[in-house]
Amino acid sequence: MTASRASTGREPLWLYLHFPLLALECQLNLSGVAAPGAAALLDDAGRQLRLCNGDAVRAGVEQGMAPATAYSICPELQLLKPNPEQARYQLESLAFWAGNFSAQISLYPPDGLLLEIASMLHYFGGLESFRQRLEQQQLRLGYGACRATGHTPQAARLLARAGRQLCLADKHAHLQQLQELPVNQLELPARMAEQLNGMGLQRLAQLLQLPRESLSNRFGPHLLDHLDRLVGRTPDPQSPFLPPPQFVRLLEFSRELESSQALLFPLRPILESLQGYLRLRGLQAEQLQLLLVARDGEQQLLEICHAGGASEAGIWLELCRLRFEQLRLQQPVLAMQLLVEQFRELDAETVDLFSPPQGRERPAQLLSRLRVRLGEQAVQPLALYPDHRPEKGWTTQGTANLEVVAVPKGRPAWLLRQPERLAQAQLERQVELLKGPERISGGWWDGLPVRRDYYIGRWSDGRLGWLFRDDCGDWYLHGWYG
Amino acid sequence: MAVETGSLHSLLQKGVVWQAYRQPSDKAVSLSTGYPELDQALPGSGWQRGQLVELLYRREGGGELRLLLPALAQLCREGADEREPGWLLWVDPPHIPYAPALAEAGVDLARVLVVRSNSRRDRLWCLEQALKSGCCSAVLGWLPTGQEKAIRRLQVAAVEGGAAGFLFRPAGCREQSSAAPCRLLLQNRASGAEVTILKRRGGWALPAMHLLLGEERILPAIHQERPELRLVD
Incomplete structure (x- = not known):
C-alpha cells in the first residue's frame, strides 16, 4: 500500500456524501414544487416520525414524535410513507450525478455515496476549486448532504455520517478528526459500543491507544479489522458502481x-x-x-x-x-x-x-x-442534384456531391417555387429578351418531361429575370437574377 | 437591456452617434465586397464582421444577391481549412436560393442552411440566435418595414457573435431610422445598378455609384458589344 502510494506520488483521498433526508426528499422532489413546505417521513410501522425536513423542524416537529403530536404542533405537516425502492432508485441517480466529480463511485445504500477524488483534483485544479464546483452543483440538486473527505473510505464515511463538513487533503488532519469521534459513532455493533463505553472509553483516540492483542482477545478480530481499515493500516477495496449501457x-x-x-x-x-x-x-x-x-x-x-x-x-x-x-x-x-x-x-x-x-x-x-x-x-441544407430540369437541379437532402455534379452556368440566384405564367401582352410591353434561347429538356424517364427554351430578359425597371417558353408557346417566369 | 437614459453613452451604444477614432481598420474584421469601388467607399474597406448591413431594394431581381455573393464566397474560402466552419444561414428568403448559381459563385453549399420560420417572432428569434451564436460566418435575413427595436437587438447580437449580418429590406425603409451601422440602397438602372451608401461608420453618405454586379458575366455578349456601339456613334 505504502509502496504503491509512493509510486503514484499521490495520497489517496476519498469523499463521502451522506444524504440524511434522502428517503424523504426523493418523494418531495417528485411533487414538482420548488418549495414543498413542512414534511416528515413515517417509520415502517407508521407510529413515529423517522425523518423531518427543515421546514418541519423549524415548526417544532422532531424525529421520534407520534404523528398525532406532530399534527397538533404543525397542522399543515405533510406525512409520507417510506418507499425504500424509490430511495434506492434515487441513490442511483445521485451516483450518476456524482459522475461529474469522480470516475470511481461506490454506492452505500440506503443514503450514501463514496467518491474517489485524489485522481480528480488535477482536473479540477485543486481541492478548493473541486469543493466550490461540488457545492455549486449540490445547491441545484435538491438533496441536502453532509460531505466529508477522508484518507480512507471508512474515515470519509464516518466523518460525514457524524455530520462533520470536512474538506481536507492531509492524512494527519483526517486522523486528528477521527480520533475525536465518539465511540458510538464508529458504527460498531450496539452491544460492543455499550461495552466500550462501560470501560470508560469515550473516543476513538482512547481505543487506538489500547494494546492490539488485548482488544482482539476481548472483542474478536472484527473490531481490530474495522479499526485498521478506518485508519488506513490495511487496504479497503471498494466495489465500483458500473453505469449501465443505457x-x-x-x-x-x-x-x-x-x-x-x-x-x-x-x-x-x-x-x-x-x-x-x-x-x-x-x-x-x-x-x-x-x-x-x-x-x-x-x-x-x-x-x-x-x-x-x-x-x-x-x-x-x-x-x-x-x-x-x-x-x-x-x-x-x-x-x-x-x-x-x-x-x-x-x-x-x-x-x-x-x-x-x-x-x-x-x-x-x-x-x-x-x-x-x-x-x-x-431548417434545411442546400445541395446540387444532377438533373437538367431547373426545379430538380437542387435538393435539401445534402447528399449530392459537388464533384460528381457539373454545375450549370449562368443560372439565376433566385428560383421561383412555381414558374409564374406571363401574359403575352405583358411580355411585349415589359420585357426585353437579352439572351437565349437555351433549350432544356429532360425528365422523360420519370413522367415529368420538360422541353423549354430559356431566355434572360430585362424588365422595364432594370431587373433581370429568367424566363422560358414551353412546348405550347406559353411564357413563364422561373427565376430572378437577384 | 438597461433603461435608455438619453445620455451620450447610450446614444453611442445605439449606434446613433459614431466617433471618428473608431474608424474600423482591422483586416480580420473587414470582408471585401468583391467590388473595389464599393470597398473603397466602405469604412475598413469592405463589409464588417460583427455588424449589421442593411440592404434596401425594391424587388427581387435587381442584383441584391449578386452584391453579396463575392463576400459569401470569400467567407467560404477563409473557412475552408477550419475544423468546424461557420454557417451561411438564410432566414426566410423570398424565393428558393438556387444551388447551381450559388455554387457557380463559389459558395460552399455544405455550409448553407435555409430556415423557414412560421412567424415573424420565430424569424427574429432565429436571426438573433444565429447572429450571437458565434458559429455563423454570415446571417442573411429578410425583414419588412418598421422593426426598429428588433434591429437594435440584432445589431447587439451581431456584435456579440461576430457574424456578418445582412438584412434585406424594402426600399421604403429609407427614411426610417435603424441601428444598423451600414445601410445601402440598391436601385436598378438600364444596366447594372446604382448603389447608394445611406449610412456608414466614420463617414458621411456618398453619392451613388454605378456597379454592374456581375451582369457582364451573365450577359457577356451585350457588355462586349458596348464599346463597338460607341465606336459607331
Whole structure:
C-alpha cells in the first residue's frame, strides 16, 4: 500500500456524501414544487416520525414524535410513507450525478455515496476549486448532504455520517478528526459500543491507544479489522458502481403537472445525472427520448436531438425548454421517462483542445437549437442534384456531391417555387429578351418531361429575370437574377 | 437591456452617434465586397464582421444577391481549412436560393442552411440566435418595414457573435431610422445598378455609384458589344 502510494506520488483521498433526508426528499422532489413546505417521513410501522425536513423542524416537529403530536404542533405537516425502492432508485441517480466529480463511485445504500477524488483534483485544479464546483452543483440538486473527505473510505464515511463538513487533503488532519469521534459513532455493533463505553472509553483516540492483542482477545478480530481499515493500516477495496449501457430514468410525479413548462423543474436534476453518466462513460448523447405519460394513460414521445452530440446538462435543458415551448399538453402529465441510448464517443480533441472560446457555440449546436424550436423540416441544407430540369437541379437532402455534379452556368440566384405564367401582352410591353434561347429538356424517364427554351430578359425597371417558353408557346417566369 | 437614459453613452451604444477614432481598420474584421469601388467607399474597406448591413431594394431581381455573393464566397474560402466552419444561414428568403448559381459563385453549399420560420417572432428569434451564436460566418435575413427595436437587438447580437449580418429590406425603409451601422440602397438602372451608401461608420453618405454586379458575366455578349456601339456613334 505504502509502496504503491509512493509510486503514484499521490495520497489517496476519498469523499463521502451522506444524504440524511434522502428517503424523504426523493418523494418531495417528485411533487414538482420548488418549495414543498413542512414534511416528515413515517417509520415502517407508521407510529413515529423517522425523518423531518427543515421546514418541519423549524415548526417544532422532531424525529421520534407520534404523528398525532406532530399534527397538533404543525397542522399543515405533510406525512409520507417510506418507499425504500424509490430511495434506492434515487441513490442511483445521485451516483450518476456524482459522475461529474469522480470516475470511481461506490454506492452505500440506503443514503450514501463514496467518491474517489485524489485522481480528480488535477482536473479540477485543486481541492478548493473541486469543493466550490461540488457545492455549486449540490445547491441545484435538491438533496441536502453532509460531505466529508477522508484518507480512507471508512474515515470519509464516518466523518460525514457524524455530520462533520470536512474538506481536507492531509492524512494527519483526517486522523486528528477521527480520533475525536465518539465511540458510538464508529458504527460498531450496539452491544460492543455499550461495552466500550462501560470501560470508560469515550473516543476513538482512547481505543487506538489500547494494546492490539488485548482488544482482539476481548472483542474478536472484527473490531481490530474495522479499526485498521478506518485508519488506513490495511487496504479497503471498494466495489465500483458500473453505469449501465443505457441511461433510463423514470419519474412518477406525486401530483399532476398541467403545463409543459412545469416539467422542466424535475427534468433539470435528471439532466445533471445524465451529464455525470456521460462523463463516467466518456460519451456524448445524440438523442434524448422523453416519454410523457398522461392521466388517461396516453403516451407522448418527444425526441430531442443534438446534431453533434452533447453532454452538458445546460445544453440539453435549453433544447428541452425550446421543445416544450412548442408542446401543448392535452392531458396533465403523471410520469416522465428519459431514455438515452444513442451515444457517440467523446471526441476529446473537439471538446478539449479545439473547443471554441467561451461564447462561441459549435455549429451543430445551433442547428439543433433551431430545429428543436422551429421543427426538423424548417431548417434545411442546400445541395446540387444532377438533373437538367431547373426545379430538380437542387435538393435539401445534402447528399449530392459537388464533384460528381457539373454545375450549370449562368443560372439565376433566385428560383421561383412555381414558374409564374406571363401574359403575352405583358411580355411585349415589359420585357426585353437579352439572351437565349437555351433549350432544356429532360425528365422523360420519370413522367415529368420538360422541353423549354430559356431566355434572360430585362424588365422595364432594370431587373433581370429568367424566363422560358414551353412546348405550347406559353411564357413563364422561373427565376430572378437577384 | 438597461433603461435608455438619453445620455451620450447610450446614444453611442445605439449606434446613433459614431466617433471618428473608431474608424474600423482591422483586416480580420473587414470582408471585401468583391467590388473595389464599393470597398473603397466602405469604412475598413469592405463589409464588417460583427455588424449589421442593411440592404434596401425594391424587388427581387435587381442584383441584391449578386452584391453579396463575392463576400459569401470569400467567407467560404477563409473557412475552408477550419475544423468546424461557420454557417451561411438564410432566414426566410423570398424565393428558393438556387444551388447551381450559388455554387457557380463559389459558395460552399455544405455550409448553407435555409430556415423557414412560421412567424415573424420565430424569424427574429432565429436571426438573433444565429447572429450571437458565434458559429455563423454570415446571417442573411429578410425583414419588412418598421422593426426598429428588433434591429437594435440584432445589431447587439451581431456584435456579440461576430457574424456578418445582412438584412434585406424594402426600399421604403429609407427614411426610417435603424441601428444598423451600414445601410445601402440598391436601385436598378438600364444596366447594372446604382448603389447608394445611406449610412456608414466614420463617414458621411456618398453619392451613388454605378456597379454592374456581375451582369457582364451573365450577359457577356451585350457588355462586349458596348464599346463597338460607341465606336459607331
